[in-house]
Amino acid sequence: MTKFSLLALAALAAPAAAQVKLNGAGATFPNIIYQDWMLTYNQSHSDAQLNYQSIGSGGGIRQFSDGTVDFGATDAPMKDSAIAAINGNVLHIPTVLGGDVPTYNLPDVKATLKFTPDVLADIFLGKLTKWSDARIASANPGVKLPDADIVVVHRSDGSGTTFIWTDYLSKVSPEWEQKVGRGPSVNWPVGLGGKGNEGVTATVKQTPGAIGYVELGYAMANQLPAGSVRNKAGKFIAASLESITAAAAGAMKDMGPTTDFRVSITNPDGDAAYPVASFTWFLLHRQYDDAAKAAALVKFVWWAETQGQARAAPLGYAPLPKQLGPWIEVRLKSITAGGKSVWTTAAR
Amino acid sequence: MDDGSPVAPDRPALVGRNAVDRLYRAALTGLALSLPLLLVALLAELVASAWPAITRFGVRFLWTSVWDPVAGVFGAAPMIFGTLASSLLALLFAVPLALGVAIYLTEFSPKWLRQPVAFLVELLAAIPSVVYGLWGIFVLIPFLRGYVVPPLRGVLGWTPFLQGVFYGNSLLAGGVILAIMIVPYIAAVSREVLLAVPSSQREAALGMGATRWEAVWTAVVPYGRAGLIGAVILGLGRALGETMAVTMLIGNRHDIGLSVLQPAYTMAAAVANEFSEATTNLYLSALFEVGLILFVVTVVVNALARLMIWRVARGTAVGSRAL
Numbered sequence: 001m002t003k004f005s006l007l008a009l010a011a012l013a014a015p016a017a018a019q020v021k022l023n024g025a026g027a028t029f030p031n032i033i034y035q036d037w038m039l040t041y042n043q044s045h046s047d048a049q050l051n052y053q054s055i056g057s058g059g060g061i062r063q064f065s066d067g068t069v070d071f072g073a074t075d076a077p078m079k080d081s082a083i084a085a086i087n088g089n090v091l092h093i094p095t096v097l098g099g100d101v102p103t104y105n106l107p108d109v110k111a112t113l114k115f116t117p118d119v120l121a122d123i124f125l126g127k128l129t130k131w132s133d134a135r136i137a138s139a140n141p142g143v144k145l146p147d148a149d150i151v152v153v154h155r156s157d158g159s160g161t162t163f164i165w166t167d168y169l170s171k172v173s174p175e176w177e178q179k180v181g182r183g184p185s186v187n188w189p190v191g192l193g194g195k196g197n198e199g200v201t202a203t204v205k206q207t208p209g210a211i212g213y214v215e216l217g218y219a220m221a222n223q224l225p226a227g228s229v230r231n232k233a234g235k236f237i238a239a240s241l242e243s244i245t246a247a248a249a250g251a252m253k254d255m256g257p258t259t260d261f262r263v264s265i266t267n268p269d270g271d272a273a274y275p276v277a278s279f280t281w282f283l284l285h286r287q288y289d290d291a292a293k294a295a296a297l298v299k300f301v302w303w304a305e306t307q308g309q310a311r312a313a314p315l316g317y318a319p320l321p322k323q324l325g326p327w328i329e330v331r332l333k334s335i336t337a338g339g340k341s342v343w344t345t346a347a348r
Numbered sequence: 349m350d351d352g353s354p355v356a357p358d359r360p361a362l363v364g365r366n367a368v369d370r371l372y373r374a375a376l377t378g379l380a381l382s383l384p385l386l387l388v389a390l391l392a393e394l395v396a397s398a399w400p401a402i403t404r405f406g407v408r409f410l411w412t413s414v415w416d417p418v419a420g421v422f423g424a425a426p427m428i429f430g431t432l433a434s435s436l437l438a439l440l441f442a443v444p445l446a447l448g449v450a451i452y453l454t455e456f457s458p459k460w461l462r463q464p465v466a467f468l469v470e471l472l473a474a475i476p477s478v479v480y481g482l483w484g485i486f487v488l489i490p491f492l493r494g495y496v497v498p499p500l501r502g503v504l505g506w507t508p509f510l511q512g513v514f515y516g517n518s519l520l521a522g523g524v525i526l527a528i529m530i531v532p533y534i535a536a537v538s539r540e541v542l543l544a545v546p547s548s549q550r551e552a553a554l555g556m557g558a559t560r561w562e563a564v565w566t567a568v569v570p571y572g573r574a575g576l577i578g579a580v581i582l583g584l585g586r587a588l589g590e591t592m593a594v595t596m597l598i599g600n601r602h603d604i605g606l607s608v609l610q611p612a613y614t615m616a617a618a619v620a621n622e623f624s625e626a627t628t629n630l631y632l633s634a635l636f637e638v639g640l641i642l643f644v645v646t647v648v649v650n651a652l653a654r655l656m657i658w659r660v661a662r663g664t665a666v667g668s669r670a671l
Contacts, residue, residue, distance in 0.1 A: 028624075056624025058632070076627065151515050156600030156617070158417070158625025180418065184625040187416035192517045192611050193600025195621060202485045202596075207516055 019046070020296040025053045026060020026073030029098055029160045029215060030280045033315050034073065037308045041300055048296040057160055057184060064090070064283045070297055072283030075160020076184050077262035089286050091331055092261045093301060094279035096309075097318035099216040099244040100165045101226035101276070105204050106131065108146060113227040114139045114236045117267070117275070120229065121173030123150055123211060125180075126190035131209060139230070146209070153203045153212030156193025158185035161215045164278040168266040172275075213276075216244065217316030231275040232267050243274035244318035257327045277318070284335060291337035298332050298342050305332075391643065398637035400630055409637060415602045415618075417626070422634035424641060426602040430519070430612035431645065434594060435587035437523030437608065438530060443580055446531045450538035455564050466539060473532035481596030484525045489516040489597070492524070497609065511607040515599070520608040522598035526590055530583035537582055541575030542568060574657045581653035588646050591616040615642040 024034075031054035038050040055063070057074040064072030065086050077092055102115055116139050122128035128135065132147045155162045163184045170177040180186050192207070194200035197218040204210040204224075216239050219226050228238040237243050250270025255263060267275045282301060288294035305320070305328050312319040320328075333343040395402075401409065405422060412423025449469055453462050497514050504510055545568050553567035554560075569576065591614075599611020600621065615638050626632040 058623075058625040058627040061627060079627070082627075149513065156595065157621040158627075160625075183418045184627060185417045185622055187414065187418065187602070191601070192515055193613075193621070194517075195595050195600070199596060202482075203517060206485055206489055210515075 019049050020292055021049045021051070022071070022293065022297050022300065023051050023053075023069045024060075024071040024073060024282075025055050025063045025069045026283070027057045027075045027160055027280055028054040029075050030073060030096060030317065033096060033308075033312060033317050036311055036315060037300075037304050040308075040311065041303055045300070045303075048300060050300060056158070058158065061283065070288075070293060071285075071301075073281065074283060075278070075280050076163040077281060078283070091284045091286055091335065092281040093284055093305075093328060093331060094261050094320055094324065095282055095304060096280060096312050097244050097248055097265075097277055097320065098160070098164065098280055099239050099247070099274055099277040099318065100161055100168070100213045101216050101219045101224075101239045102211060102213055102229065103201070103204055103219060103224045103226055104211040105206075105208055106146060106148070107208070109143060111140070111143050112225070112238065113143070114230065115227045116230045117168075117172035121169050121176050124152055124154075124169060124189070124191070125173070125176060126152070139236075148209035151207050151210040152188075152191030153194055153200050153207070153210050154188050154191050155185070155196070155200055155213075157195050157199075158183075159196075160184060160278070160280065161197065161213065162186065164266065164276060165213045167264050167278065168276045171264070171267040216241075216318075220316055229275055231271075231273050232269055233271045233273070235271055237272065237274045239274045239276070241313050241316075241318040243272055244277040245321055246270055247273040247275065247277035248279070248318075249273070249321040249323065252321060252323055255327070257330050259327075261328075261331070279320075284332075286335060288335070288337040288342070291340070291342055294335060294337040295342040298335055302329070302332055305329075391640075394636055394640040394643060398633055398640045401633040401637040404630065405634075405637075409634075410641070413602060413604060417622075417628070417631050420628065420630050422631070422637075424615070424634075424638050426604050427613050427615045427618050427638060428641060428645070429604045430522075430598065431588060431614040431616070431642065433608075433612065434519055434522045434526055434598060434614055435584055437519065438526035438587045439580065439584055441524060441527035442531045442534055442583060445527070446534035446579070446583070447538055447576065449531070449535040450542055451564055451569070453535075453539055454542040455560065455568065466536070469532050469535050471532075472528070473536075477529065477590060477592040478596075480525055480529055480593040484521060484593060484597040488524060489521055492516070492521060508606040509608050512605070512610050514609040515611065517597055517599035517611055518609050519598060519612045522594045522612065522614070523608065525593050525597050526587045529590060529593060530586050533586055534579045534583040537579035538572075538576055541572040541579065544575070545571045574660045577653065577657055577660065581650065581657075584649060584653075585646060588649065589616055589642070591620045595620060615639070615645075 031052070034052045038052060042048070042050065052073070057076055060072040060074050061078055061082060063069045065082065075098070078090060083090055102120065104113065116135070119128060119135050119139065129150055130147065131145045131150055137145055163182060166180065166182040166186050170182045180189060192203055194203040194212065197214045200212040200214055201218070201222065201224060204212045214224065226239060228236040230236050247268045247270065248265050250268035250273040251263065251265035253269065261279065261281065265277055265279065284297065284301065305325060309319040333341055335342055401422065409422065409424055410428065411425045413425045414421050414423050415426070453466055457465065493514060493516055501510055549567045549571050550563050553563035558566060594614050595617035598614060598617060600613050600617060601611035602613055603610065619635050619639050623635055626635055
């Protein structure tokens with residue numbers, strides 16, 4: 001019986017044997033561009049059938065670690081303990097960049113507000129509670145700030161957006177790092193929780209004096225007021241796709257061809273760098289069992305890292321800095337199946 | 349099935365003499381058992397998945413308030429509190445409204461109005477909860493902020509229930525939206541219960557000289573009280589598990605406070621919010637334990653309700669029939 005059905009299945013699958021099926025799962029933030037990449041890639045490469053499910057970074061890491069998907073995707077890099085649990089058989093490959101912007105509801109303030117790192121940290125720590133505070137005013141000369149209470153709004157669901165935001169606050173504020181820390185969800189000292197970018201936005205819009213953070217692409221698409229943030233070089237920078245790519249470029253001086261890409265690029269060097277930015281990653285195995293699968297996957301990822309980058313900006317994602325390409329190439333070349341690199345068959 | 353299985357003596361016709369009958373009986377038994385088995389499987393899976401958190405935090409999980417995914421410290425007290433508080437608040441608003449609707453429709457309304465109003469009330473149940481959530485954010489919260497909370501504060505502001513700054517997203521907003529969502533359930537079941545009260549009850553009361561009002565309160569409602577309690581419990585069960593609309597309005601804050609103007613959190617909202625990005629095993633396990641507690645709370649509430657109905661239903665027929 002079983003044998004028979006297996007044979008029947010094999011017979012059914014035979015005509016499609018030339019096509020490799022690649023399944024991935026993970027982060028929701030890059031879902032739009034991943035779907036776009038797969039669709040576009042398939043138009044010119046019918047030999048691979050790609051499927052990506054945006055179930056969240058946590059789920060992506062779990063399914064990748066359990067081996068139920070061929071590749072994962074995450075907004076927050078895997079912890080050392082999680083990597084040790086799968087014997088280090090993972091590569092983080094950056095795909096695009098995202099950033100967070102502070103958005104606020106002050107109907108009478110027309111100018112774009114400027115935020116210093118310490119002001120942002122103290123607002124989210126609940127230590128700075130009035131918009132009229134002298135520290136906000138000194139960064140915003142000429143802006144008439146109301147004597148209103150600051151209402152903090154954060155994400156209630158775990159998200160890469162929160163990871164970037166708390167990673168940034170951890171870097172600029174020792175107190176934040178010690179009391180709260182970084183993660184896709186944290187123990188917020190103050191504030192209201194909204195579900196998703198849309199939940200935070202709705203709560204900010206409905207609450208006078210509110211401040212929250214949303215993902216840049218979402219803020220651009222919905223034309224939300226977004227404050228500029230003072231970077232490490234001391235310049236107030238408005239978030240844009242360019243200033244986020246500049247953040248990655250600024251952080252690259254600390255990287256090399258062999259560095260782990262699980263690197264945080266918040267608060268980087270560079271005059272034009274917007275400081276609240278991060279990579280989002282594909283998770284690939286270092287060793288695969290199935291050579292055909294591995295070759296097809298590496299081929300797709302390399303396509304995404306090269307031709308695919310041009311599709312990022314129109315969809316609201318910041319492309320990777322060009323200098324990163326050769327380093328990613330080195331990494332993809334190191335992926336093996338059965339002890340042999342799959343790159344030779346992959347690259348064309 | 350086993351041929352030697354005991355035979356129900358009062359139903360000899362159902363006892364299988366031929367293969368088809370036995371097959372039929374086996375199939376039905378299987379179907380009947382599958383749901384309880386599913387429940388047991390669900391419970392087992394919840395316990396197994398929650399086990400790391402259960403062993404790590406023990407019973408402390410139930411009364412500690414820190415929920416820190418970064419440090420790996422979890423306590424569910426604020427969520428348990430928020431779930432119960434928002435649901436009870438919802439009952440406080442919904443029960444008088446729903447019973448009023450049901451009594452009006454069965455006892456006082458003109459005949460031509462009954463069906464349209466009943467239909468419209470029941471239509472409320474068909475609205476997706478995310479729509480309630482959006483409506484809550486854009487209509488209910490501004491309304492509460494502008495017209496309800498200030499006068500309420502004016503009168504009852506000295507009580508501990510109305511302290512603190514009102515941001516909008518709060519226990520109150522969550523409770524009100526839940527109330528609106530459970531009214532159709534309570535109203536629909538209550539209406540059926542009241543319709544099932546025999547007219548002889550009303551006629552007897554009216555014949556003794558009672559007014560319409562008195563007849564309703566002394567004869568009709570007491571007769572159907574078991575069924576009415578059942579209706580309320582049905583609403584409560586729904587309120588306890590409601591997720592989307594509540595998470596959009598309650599503020600999602602791990603906090604316990606008496607004030608209904610403060611943000612709170614519910615168990616269902618926490619699981620829905622945090623499940624997909626729970627990156628560590630302990631975190632995931634803690635969320636499973638929250639799910640387990642919600643499961644247990646729901647079962648306990650329903651069991652208490654059964655007990656209550658069973659106690660008041662002695663001597664009345666409507667209650668058991670309506671359920």
